[in-house]
Amino acid sequence: MRIIALMALTLLLTGCVPSDPVVTPVPVPSATPLFATDADALKAAEDAYAAYENQLDADFATYDTSELAKFASAEALAKAKTAVEKFKSDGQRQSGSTVISKFQPEDMSSLTNARESASPASFYSCLDFTGVNVTDAAGNSVVRSGGRQYSMEVSLVWNAPLRKLLVSSEEVWSGKSVC
C-alpha cells in the first residue's frame, strides 16, 4: 500500500511539474517615431533645411565645403560640392542670402512612423534668390534678369550618429509651382 502511494506521489510530481521553465514575456517598448507630431516633424525639417541653405550660401561665397557634411548627405552633398567647385572654376562668387519663402510637406510619414524612419521625407519649397548676387572674376554680376524664385523638391533623412535631419537631395521642381 505504501509502495502504491509512493508511486502515485511520484507520478503526481513528475506529471504536474512542466519540464520546460515558464517564459514570461518581458514587455518591450514599441519603437518610437522620430517625432511625436506632424508639426514637430515639419518644424525640425524646416530648421534643418534652413541650416543647409545658410551653409550653402556661405560655401558659394567662400568655396569651403568642409562644413557641408553636417547639413547634407548623399546626392545633395555630392551635387552641392560639384556646384561650388564649378563656381570656383568659373571665378564666380555669391553674396547675399537665399530666403525660403515656402516650405510644405510632400510625404513626411517616415518622420512620424517608427518603421519608416530610415526612409527620406520629402518636401516642396520655394527659394527666393532676390537678395542673392553672383559676380564673375572681374566683379561683374552674372545674374539674369529672371529666375529669382524656384520651386524645389527636397528630401531629408534622419542621421542616427548625428541625431539630426540632413538634406539628402534637392532638385528644381518642374511640376506645379510652389512659389
Add this chain to the structure above:
Amino acid sequence: MTMACGVFICVALVPASLAFADPTDCSIGDTRTGACVNATVDGGTVTLSDSSTKPGTNVPQIPTVNDGVFAAPPKPVGSHDLPPGYRDGYGVTGPLTLSDLASFTPTAGTDHMQPNGWAVIGVSTNFYAEVSTQVQDGTLLGEPASVRFTPKAFHWNYGDGTVVTRSTKGGTWAAQGITDFDPTATSHVYRAKGDYTITLTIDFGAEYRYAGGDWIAVAGTLAVPANPLSTTAGDAKTVLVSKDCLANPSGPGC
C-alpha cells in the same frame, strides 16, 4: 554614319563629331545665377517660362518747379484703387512682375522606304528616317533662349501588325554600303500580299540654354509623327511599275 556589320548584327557607329556634351540638370549653382527657367513638355512642344520682378521704389519725387512755384505732380486718375502699400503719383511704385514664355517645336522627320512604294514578299524593305539634331533660338524676358532637340527613338508601325522601336534612324542601302534588299537595322519583311500604310513617330529629347548658360535637360520626351507611307506588297513577278522607270524614275515602283 558607318555600319560595322557581322553575319546577323549591324552596329551603328556615330562619328564623334555628332556627339554633344551631356546636358546637366539645373544645379543649385544655376538657381543662384537665374540660369534655370521653367521648362515643360506638352505634346510636341517645349515651353520655357519665367518671370522677373523689379523692386518698387520709395524715393519721393522732387516737387516740380512751375513758374517759380513748387507744385506736387498731379494725382493720377483712379489712384485710390491701388492696393494697400502702393502709393501713387509721388515717385513711389510697387514691384513690377514681368512674365514671359517661349514655345519651341521640333521640325518633324521624314520617313523614306526602299523600294519606294512597293515591297517584295519575303525580302527586306528598307525604311529610314531623315532627321537630325536641331537647335531653335528665341528670346525669353529679352535674353537669348535656345532649345536643342535630339532624336532618341524611332517607332515604326509597318501596317501589317508589326510595331518596332529602333534606336537608329537607319539609312539608304547605298549609304550603308550594302546591296539592295539586304536586311538593315530598320528594314522589315512583309509576309503577305496587300496594301499597307507605314507610320513613324520620332521621340525627341530636349535641352534648353538660357542667357548663355550651359545646356540643361528638359524632363520628358516629345513624340512627333513623321509623314505616313503607303506600299503595295506582292511577289516579285506581280509588282507593277508606273510607266517606264527610265522615263519616270520617281514613279511608283521605280
